[in-house]
Amino acid sequence: MTQNRRRFLGLTAGALAGGLAGCTGGDGTPTGNATDTDGDASYTVSMAPTGEVTLDSPPETVAHYFPDYGDMAVALGHGDSIVSMGLPSRFHTDHYDELEGVSVDEESMTPLVGDAGISREVFYELDSDLHMIDPQWLINNGAFKLSEEDVAEVEEEVAPFLGNAIFRRTDGWHDYRYYTLYDAFRKVAEVHGEVDRFEALRSFHDEYVTEIQTDLPAADDRPNALLCFAGGDEPESFYPYRLTDKGSNKKAFRDLGIGDALSGTGIEGLSESDRGTIDYETIMEVDPDSILLRGHEDKSREEFEDTVLAFMKDDDVAGELTAVQNDMVFRGGPIYPGPLHHLFLLERYATGYFPDTFAGELFDRDELASIITE
Incomplete structure (x- = not known):
């Protein structure tokens, strides 16, 4: 191994819809697949099972359930947008300690899951700009006690849902497209207007994985x-x-x-x-x-x-x-x-x-x- 030695150290010892464009400019603002009406720029992001969601600007507050999506937000420099987690104790964050300047405030995150499941009212209290949560996960998990009508009301009265349960592929109700980790990560990058940063992180990942796989037995x-x-x-x-x-x-x-x-x-x-x-x-x-x-x-x-x-x-x-x-x-x-x-x-x-x-x-x-x- 001779290349990428600075980046990858010590390796030897003895993805409803396909991706929607959504580029970013050099300043991180969303461009492409955007419309401009009376000076207000808007853009759409599409993801199964919800389809297209239109945003006026990158969301400042986002309700999360899944820690993997929270980690994506942190990776894109938007950890401060996270206002909730299903169970904050499952959001393991020790790895941020090894990355200078990277952190997230777990204590500020509202747990969605309580003793009686998930209350519809918690979403009203959070009043987030976006729910980065697969709505079918909420509807089909009986322990949460949320109905399709509950989720539809929250979407209508508070903010849209966008997300896809990607951590496993064993749920019978998940009969729509699955995304790989980096497919979903790309969607989160489009939401936050950080596609350039995402591409840099994907390149880092791809080279790192290749370096390791080259030396595997x-x-x-x-x-x-x-x-x-x-x-x-x-x-x-x-x-x-x-x-x-x-x-x-x-x-x-x-x-x-x-x-x-x-x-x-x-x-x-x-x-x-x-x-x-x-x-x-x-x-x-x-x-x-x-x-x-x-x-x-x-x-x-x-x-x-x-x-x-x-x-x-x-x-x-x-x-x-x-x-x-x-x-x-x-x-x-x-x-x-x-x-x-x-x-x-x-x-x-x-x-x-x-x-x-x-x-x-x-x-x-x-x-x-x-x-x-x-």
Whole structure:
């Protein structure tokens, strides 16, 4: 590897509708697909399932549910527009600490989800310029207790909805177009009038991923993984996910070519309709090369090893698993990773899975921060 050495450091150790134009000028203002009526410029952004949304100017306040879309706003320099999150505790933001000048105020975000679900009134209280939320997610999640009429009223009385649930692809109601992480990111950039910045970030991402994939071991030499949700320091019951799902929260694993240990086993993954669990005996039948456990993003690698992995090593059955014996048990990442978080996750898993090839920081934090802040 000889190129992009400044940008990608330490790599060796020993996407209803298609994209709508929406360009930006050099000052970040939306141009293209815009109209000018009596001096008021407006522009449209189109995204399934809502279709076209017309905006008079980039929104100053945006209601979010999904942390991945929040991370997109931060990446585009508009973190201060975020006024809500479904559950702010799921918006993991430690990675911003490594990017000078990049931050977000989590404490100022109103949680949408309460004990009784999501109240229609919270959207009136927020009075946002835009709801960057897939409305079908709100309508079809029974725990939220929001009807189609509720959402239509909010859209009519407060502000439009624009968004697409991209983190997974297992919901039966999601019968409209899915977007990749960067397809959705482009739409958010159009909303905020930041397509130039988006293109710079996409270029950074593309070169970074290419650099890593160039040095990956041959496909036959890459391990498979069992991805599960299992919170708590002494897990004994696990909700399995499928790495073959093309949702955006599996992107880092796809980039590294990590195989799905459940392929061909008949074990299905966590979905809207399947909430089944598996135990250590079932995992032993699969005996995966590695295990990825979600629900531990508040821990460092060392804290995870001292609690979860230590417990598994001491368990009579878990201790016999190949992944446990080889210390190939890792934190499984957040449920809703955005584009910035993905860059750090890719580094985490590249160095964790292939330590003989990748070590240290794999991309230039300063250059990334400068794209976001300048």
